[in-house]
Structure formats: C-alpha cells, structure tokens
Amino acid sequence: MRRGTPERYAYAADLWPKNQLWKMQGEPARYAPDAVVQPGSEAEVLAICAAAAERSVPVIPYGAGSGVCGGTVPIRGGVIMDVRRLRNIGQVDPLDMTVTVDAGVIGMHLEETLAERGYTLGHFPSSILCSTVGGWVAARSAGQFSSKYGKIEDMVVGVRVALPSGRIVETHESQPDDLTALYVGSEGTLGTIVSATLRVHPAPETQVFRGFRFRTLDDAVRGIRLLMQSGKEPCLVRLYDPVDTVLHRSKDPATVVKDDSESPSFLHGLLDSALGRGAKKAGIALALGNPSLLNRLANTVAAECLLIVGFEGATAVVDRDAPAAWRLLEDAGGVDGGEGPGRQWLEKRYAVSFKQSALYAAGAFVDTLEVGCTWSRLLPVYHAVRNALAPHALIMAHMSHAYREGCSIYFTFAAHRRDPKALERHYDRVIEDALTAVIREGGSIAHHHGIGLAKRDHMAREHGAGLRLLYAAKDAIDPFGLMNPGKVLPDRAVTQ
Numbered sequence: 135m136r137r138g139t140p141e142r143y144a145y146a147a148d149l150w151p152k153n154q155l156w157k158m159q160g161e162p163a164r165y166a167p168d169a170v171v172q173p174g175s176e177a178e179v180l181a182i183c184a185a186a187a188e189r190s191v192p193v194i195p196y197g198a199g200s201g202v203c204g205g206t207v208p209i210r211g212g213v214i215m216d217v218r219r220l221r222n223i224g225q226v227d228p229l230d231m232t233v234t235v236d237a238g239v240i241g242m243h244l245e246e247t248l249a250e251r252g253y254t255l256g257h258f259p260s261s262i263l264c265s266t267v268g269g270w271v272a273a274r275s276a277g278q279f280s281s282k283y284g285k286i287e288d289m290v291v292g293v294r295v296a297l298p299s300g301r302i303v304e305t306h307e308s309q310p311d312d313l314t315a316l317y318v319g320s321e322g323t324l325g326t327i328v329s330a331t332l333r334v335h336p337a338p339e340t341q342v343f344r345g346f347r348f349r350t351l352d353d354a355v356r357g358i359r360l361l362m363q364s365g366k367e368p369c370l371v372r373l374y375d376p377v378d379t380v381l382h383r384s385k386d387p388a389t390v391v392k393d394d395s396e397s398p399s400f401l402h403g404l405l406d407s408a409l410g411r412g413a414k415k416a417g418i419a420l421a422l423g424n425p426s427l428l429n430r431l432a433n434t435v436a437a438e439c440l441l442i443v444g445f446e447g448a449t450a451v452v453d454r455d456a457p458a459a460w461r462l463l464e465d466a467g468g469v470d471g472g473e474g475p476g477r478q479w480l481e482k483r484y485a486v487s488f489k490q491s492a493l494y495a496a497g498a499f500v501d502t503l504e505v506g507c508t509w510s511r512l513l514p515v516y517h518a519v520r521n522a523l524a525p526h527a528l529i530m531a532h533m534s535h536a537y538r539e540g541c542s543i544y545f546t547f548a549a550h551r552r553d554p555k556a557l558e559r560h561y562d563r564v565i566e567d568a569l570t571a572v573i574r575e576g577g578s579i580a581h582h583h584g585i586g587l588a589k590r591d592h593m594a595r596e597h598g599a600g601l602r603l604l605y606a607a608k609d610a611i612d613p614f615g616l617m618n619p620g621k622v623l624p625d626r627a628v629t630q
Contacts, residue, residue, distance in 0.1 A: 142166045145196060145214040150204035150588060151501045154494050155561060158554040167194065167208040174219040176294070176302070176328050183326065184300025186213055187616060193298070194618045195322035197269030198240065200261045202502070203586030205273065205321050209620045215326060217268055223247050226334055232291055234331045237268025253334040256283030256369075259582075263484055268327045273584030274319040276542070278483060280535045281362070282369040282446070285582065287318045289333045295325040298612045302328070316607060321584055322618035324611045338446040342456050343370070343476020346441045346468035351375055352513065354439045355533070357466035359509050361443070362536050364462060366455045370444035370534075371541070372479065375516075376436035377530035378546070382475075418496035422528060422550035429524040441468065442476050498550040499561050503568055506578035508540035515577040516543055522571040523547055527564050535581065542581040585622045593624055 146163035147153035156164045168191070173179045186193045192212025199206065208214060220238035226248070227233070233253075235244055241262035248254055257277040259265060269275070271293060276285040283289065292306035295317050303325070305314040317324055348354035354373050361368065374382050421428065443463065445456040464470060493500050507515045516531065523529045527549035535542040547564060551557040569579050569592045579589050579596055594601055604623055608615070 141170050142168075145170050145199075145206075145216070146208065148199050148201040148204065148206045148586075150202055150207065150586065151499055151561065152204060152558070152588075153207070155499060155554065155558045158494060158497075158557070165207050165209045166211075167214040168211050170214045170216060172216045172219050176220075176296070179215070179217070179220075179296045179326055179328055180300045180302065182213070182215060183296050183298055187298050187300065187614070190614060190616065192616050192619050193326070195237075195268065195272065195326040197238065197266035197272070198264050200265045201269065201273060201584060201586065203273075203584050203588040205584050205586030205621055206618075207587060209587070212616075212619075217326065217328075218266065220268075220328065222329075226251055226253055230291075231334055232331050233334050234329055235267050236329050237266060237271075237327045239267045241265050241267065241270065248334060249337055252337050254337050255289060255332060255334055257286060257289060258483070260484055267330055267332075271318050271327050271330050272321050274580075274582060276535050276582030278372075278534070279369040279444075279446070281371050281537065282367045283335065285535075287315070290314055290318055291331040291333060293317050293330045294328045296328055297325045298614070298616050306331070319584070321586065321622050323608060323622050325617060336448075339449045340452050341369075341444060341446040341480075342452060343442065343444040343473050343480060344456075344460055345471040345473070345475025346443070346463050347471055348439045348441060348466075348468050350437070351439050351516075353467040354441050355509075355512060357463045357468055358441065358443075358533070358536050358541070360466055361459055361462055362538050362541075364459075366459050367445075367447075368443050368455075368459060368536075369446045370442060370476075370479075371536035372442045373533040374440045375531045375533075376439055377432045378532050379438060379440040380432070380436045381530065382440055415496035418493060418498055419550050419552075422498055422548060425528050425549060426525045428528050429520075432528075432530075440471075440475060442479050444476055444480075493548060496550065497552055497554070497557060498548055499557060500546065500548040501561070501565075502583075503545045503547070503565070504581045504583050505543050505545075505572045506540065506581040507543060507576075511576040512540060512543065515572055515575045518571040518575045519543075519545060519568050522567040523564055526560065526567070543577075587621060590620075590622060591624045593622070 143163040143166060146166040171182055173182055183193060192210050194206055194208050194212060194214050196206050196214045196216045218238040220236040222236045223239055223244060224234040244267060245255060256279055258279050259275050259277050270286045271290060274285060274287055292314055294302055294304045297303055305312060358371050358373060445452045460470060490500050520529055527547040529545060529547045531543050531545045533541050533543050549560055551560050572579055573595050579592050
C-alpha cells in the first residue's frame with residue numbers, strides 16, 4: 135500500500151482533458167486517492183475488497199491510466215486498485231479457440247504472445263501500448279480492426295470479477311443466464327475484473343490495404359455502407375472528412391492519394407499551428423482565436439475525402455474479397471490511390487500524439503469525442519455536431535469501426551482561451567453542445583471510450599427509463615456504493 139503524495143497525485147487522474155485543465159489552474163490533483171494498492175493475485179484483490187467494504191472505503195479499479203473520460207478519477211477518495219501485477223496469459227485452448235488473460239496484461243504484450251503461438255485476438259486500439267485487458271473490458275473498447283473481429287464485448291466469453299463483498303463471480307456464455315454483458319462496460323462500478331476469457335483467431339496469412347479518394351463525404355459514406363452490407367469483411371475501414379483529409383495529406387504527401395489539384399499549403403500550416411504542431415504560443419492562439427472563421431476557411435478549401443480500407447486473413451479469402459471490394463468502391467465513385475495511404479496508416483497506427491502539451495501550454499485544449507450511429511443517422515449526427523461546435527472550436531472527424539448497421543464518428547476539436555478558468559468553462563460548453571446534438575439526432579454518446587465522468591450526466595437523456603435497470607443492478611451488487619462511485623450512472627436526484 136502506498137500513501138505518499140507523489141503516488142497519490144500520479145493516480146489521481148487518467149488522460150481526461152479536464153485533469154489537464156485543472157492543472158492549468160494550479161491544481162495538480164483536484165481529487166486524490168487516500169491510498170494506492172497493487173495486488174499480485176486474485177486472493178489479494180478479494181482481501182482488499184473485503185477490507186474496504188468493512189471500513190466503507192471506496193475502491194477504484196485502475197489499469198494503465200489511458201482512459202480519456204475520467205473513469206478512474208477518485209472523486210470521493212478511497213483506494214486505487216492498480217491491477218497491473220495481475221499479468222498471467224494462459225494457454226490457448228485449440229478446440230474452443232479461447233485464452234484466459236489477467237486484467238493487468240498490457241495489450242501489446244498479449245498480442246505479441248498470441249502471435250508467437252500462431253494466433254491473434256484481433257483487438258488493436260491505438261492505446262495498445264498503454265492499456266490493459268481489464269480496461270478494455272471495463273470500457274467496451276474497440277480496436278482498429280473491429281469491422282472484422284468486433285469490439286471487445288464480441289470477444290469476451292466470460293469474466294472473473296471480484297465483488298465489493300470480497301467474493302468472486304465467474305460468468306460464461308454456456309451458463310443459462312450469462313451475466314457477462316452486465317460487467318463488460320461497467321467501468322469498475324460493479325466490481326473489479328480480475329481476468330477474462332477471450333476468443334482468438336488464427337494469425338492472418340496476409341494483409342492488403344488500399345486508399346480511395348471520394349469527391350464528397352456523402353459518396354464515401356455510401357461506399358463504405360455498401361461495402362459493409364455486401365457480406366465482405368474488411369478489417370479496416372477509415373474515412374477522413376475533408377478537413378481531416380487535408381491534415382492526413384500534410385503528414386506525408388509522398389504516400390497519399392494523388393489528384394490534379396494542389397492541397398493548399400497555407401491551410402496545412404494553419405491547421406498544424408492550430409493543433410500545436412511545432413507552433414509557438416502566439417501561433418496557436420492566433421490560429422484558434424477565431425474558430426468560426428477557421429472552420430469556414432477549411433470547409434471552403436477542403437472538399438475531397440480519403441478512405442483507407444484493409445483486408446487480412448487467409449490468403450485465398452483475401453485474394454477473393456479485396457479485389458471485389460476495390461471494384462465496389464470504384465463503382466460508388468471512389469478513385470483508387472493504391473496501397474500507399476494504407477501502408478502509411480499501418481506504419482503509424484499507434485503513433486498517439488504526444489504534442490498536445492504545446493496546446494495546453496498556450497492556453498488551449500484538444501479533445502476527441504467518439505459516438506455511434508446507424509447509417510440512417512450518420513450524416514445527420516455528423517453535420518449537427520459540426521454545426522454546433524463550429525462557432526466555438528476547430529473541428530474535424532474521421533469515421534471508423536464500420537459495421538453492417540452503421541459506424542462510429544470520431545470527432546477532434548480544439549479551442550483557445552487566455553484564462554484557464556474560462557478555458558474550462560468553454561470546454562464544458564463544447565462538450566455539452568456536442569453531446570446534445572448527438573442525442574437530438576439519434577446517435578449514441580459513446581462507442582468505445584466509455585462513460586466515466588465525461589458523459590455520465592447525459593446517460594439519462596439517451597437511455598431514459600432504461601437506467602432503472604442499471605440502478606437496480608448497482609443496488610443489488612454494490613448496495614453501499616463503494617465501487618468506483620460517481621461514474622457511469624448520474625445521481626438519481628438529477629434523473630428524477
């Protein structure tokens with residue numbers, strides 16, 4: 135057990151941008167835990183849960199701290215339970231094609247171990263180097279190849295969860311009443327995930343990638359919808375909106391789709407400055423000082439969209455499906471740009487930006503919002519969020535995690551204010567306006583980052599009376615509200 139100030143401050147936050155905004159106001163840890171524990175076995179997890187329950191102390195399960203929704207912020211104090219010492223990877227069952235993995239295993243370690251044995255989980259979130267299996271399951275994570283392999287909830291056969299009472303519950307899909315879905319996505323509010331049994335697949339024999347240029351976003355969306363409803367199973371579908379396409383091209387012009395026009399270098403520079411890429415404070419402030427003008431400029435200049443598609447698996451299947459997919463996308467209006475854009479993406483797929491500090495140092499913020507939509511609601515949600523935020527923040531988006539029924543929109547937005555407190559108020563307004571637009575147009579406020587604190591108070595607006603079932607589960611499993619209190623579910627007084 136660790137009680138020192140450095141440890142408590144280190145575990146006081148995940149990567150939720152509001153934690154950074156609080157630091158900008160002189161608060162390195164607005165909410166700090168009372169202690170941090172690092173159990174090394176299931177028995178130790180149970181002992182901690184039992185001791186905490188006896189003393190009415192909150193327990194907050196903690197993986198690698200890469201969450202972006204405030205899901206581990208200890209708003210009521212208590213004990214942070216860091217599970218990263220739980221890192222056993224079992225043997226693959228060759229008949230059931232499953233593997234049991236401890237909650238603290240880092241994603242890349244799992245995938246590398248499976249690859250050595252000739253398998254893959256198929257789960258490749260951009261945070262794979264700094265996120266855990268337990269965190270994936272707790273937040274309903276999605277990997278970059280979810281179009282083929284599904285999200286994490288599609289991979290989980292069962293879980294072992296330490297309850298607040300200090301007992302273990304084990305779920306499995308073969309049980310008459312499989313409770314797995316109750317714990318997947320519960321974000322530690324119903325117990326601590328100790329291990330998970332996951333589906334695996336044979337390692338792919340081959341991979342192919344392709345880039346396509348579309349004249350309009352509407353054409354591109356129609357193309358990926360037709361692809362996903364054609365029965366083929368691409369592993370990767372990633373569509374950049376016009377503004378994000380300009381930025382994608384600016385990173386490596388030699389490998390992107392070519393056309394007869396020139397992407398304006400001044401817009402590259404302006405957008406790069408707005409996102410803190412080598413710009414000084416004055417440049418960032420200037421670029422983000424008038425987001426409405428910047429968005430209008432970007433929309434005027436940027437028009438085309440870049441789509442990246444990939445297939446992997448058995449060579450015979452890929453050789454059959456990929457060429458057919460390329461023809462389908464060309465028939466939908468896409469211009470084939472070869473494998474360059476896909477290979478560029480693959481090379482940098484885990485290059486999560488570490489340059490955001492320049493934005494915060496300049497009095498700005500940058501954040502993302504991932505939402506889920508059916509195909510019929512996709513473009514209405516996209517335009518509603520853009521229209522809502524355009525006066526207040528630079529905004530762009532890409533669409534990924536495509537399925538037969540729809541896909542996710544992943545918005546990125548940035549804004550500037552000179553005063554840190556005003557910046558936080560502005561951030562809150564941007565999030566409020568974005569989520570309000572999503573719900574109004576029939577989208578879901580979360581696809582794969584979870585709820586945490588960031589989206590908690592919008593749950594009632596999306597789910598309505600359905601929240602009663604979640605409250606009932608919480609009351610039955612955690613009657614004293616000790617497991618990660620204040621997350622996912624809004625206060626009942628607010629919803630009544």
